[in-house]
Amino acid sequence: MALAVDWQRDDYSRVPYWLYHDEELYAQEMERIFRGPVWNYLCLEAEIPQPGDFRTTWVGDTPVVVSRAKDGTIHAFVNRCAHRGAMIVRKTHGNAPDHVCIYHRWCYSGDGTLVGIPFRKGLKGEGGMPADFDMKAASPRKLRIANCCGVIFGTFAETCETVEDYLGAFGMGMVKRFFHKPIKILGYSRQLIAGNWKLYAENLRDTYHASLLHEFFVTYGVDRATQKGGVKMDARHRHNMNHAYTATDTQEEARAAYAGQQGVALDRMQLKDSKLLQHVPEFADRMNLAAPAFFPNGLLIQINHSLGTRQIRPKGVGAHEVFQTLFGYADDTPEMTRHRLISANLVGPAGLVSMEDGEAIEIVQKATKREGAAATVIEMGGRGPVKDLAHRVTETPIRGFWSYWAELMGVEAPGGIR
């Protein structure tokens, strides 16, 4: 089915609601976006340190295994048996010299190549597979992977930009910033949000909402629009980073700026125990908030001393999982590890500055279902070309996301901005 989208504007400041609800469109996204010329975030190298280690992950709604082979090389392949289509690896993680499908015991090497078929030559000259069956050709589809400073990306595309070009100078710079020394995994959190996956991708590009929806940010001075900060994007505007610098505004400035904003209160109260918010800048750039989001499914996030990655896992047109991996550095002191865990109160499904996203997305999904031709308004921060900004009263990067989404889906607005 050929798609046609009435964008109303060439700058993607209007997005019709049916794009969050249409099953056919969703199926095409799985092909054109997640299997398109993009680098998907898969996992971290630190999760599979030893030969034989594996992790299961998702690219769009395709199950994928990331595995370290005996020779130490990292591979990713579709988690579906070449024979009858069963999921080969059922655990979330583990260590195995090879992977055997339970159904008929077809066996795959660590790089996902089909290497064994029971009774392939039959028994006593009877039965078995045809002699010309090509095991290598029948192997599950493999992804090309790229290891950027310990962050594993994967692509289904035969040809596409290098990951360095894809992430751009700012994206690569942020990967190097977060992963400038060895990390240790602290654990995972998962959240199932009853909303289309793009609502989460947009949320990550909407710096306007952060200090309004997440009132904890403002009330306790973790992050306010009055702090020095802004949004940065790659040249194609598909990736975005919301960022802010610690202690660059005063309580007076913030009080004046938020005065009279409905539902947002400063100074309403103090934490009885404020250690949660203790922050000593640990990066040379002194940012206390950095959230580079990589099209289509990845995010790195620092909020004070909480560090993590997130992966968006679409679960049908009306739901997605947010899979979060928290980490610290291998040389963290026990006190710092404890502080990072205390800081985990800020993020994740119960996060004091993140829980609201789940609710905001679900109420958009609920209220937009019936009026597909109506459109969302994306004008905060201005219309027209998409540009980096040295402030955060903006949702401009959402328009950048839609511009690239439209390009991959083959539905760019006539004369649409890029």
Added chain:
Amino acid sequence: MSAVPPAAPLAAFDVPREVRDAVGDLLAAYGLLIDEDKLEDWVALFDDACDYKVVTRENVEQGLPNVLIWCDNKDMLSDRVHSYRHVNEYNLHWDRHVIGPPRFLGQQDGAWRFEASYALFQTDLEGASRLFSVGRYRMAASVASGAARLRSVEVVADTGLVPSLLATPI
């Protein structure tokens, strides 16, 4: 299966009747105070030097320390409730806890250690209910004068895939 195997449960006769009754009352109050939206009273069930943590079974099985919530004293717990009351936005709902009987594990530092299974249902304001979380509590409580006070609560949620978000305590 579990990375941190529970200690062998004590024989029934090792736990005084008074302790069993007090812990039973404590568990009943624990669930119902949350379900009745009396969260400040729920906080009052804890000792001042207390610890409340929500972790997931997925992390525990792997020996990973990540938390969904961790309040390592009563002030932090109180801050959580204040934030929930005044700052956070969340899905509007009613909670309903169903808590199984405690299995006693022993005594440590003057507190009784025990475990109990829970199921937590959520009902939205139009009356639609769903299973929100199942798992177990690993608790420690001191018992004096027939009343138990919570020293520590570790919620080990089997339901690591949190539906929507986690705002009210488990």
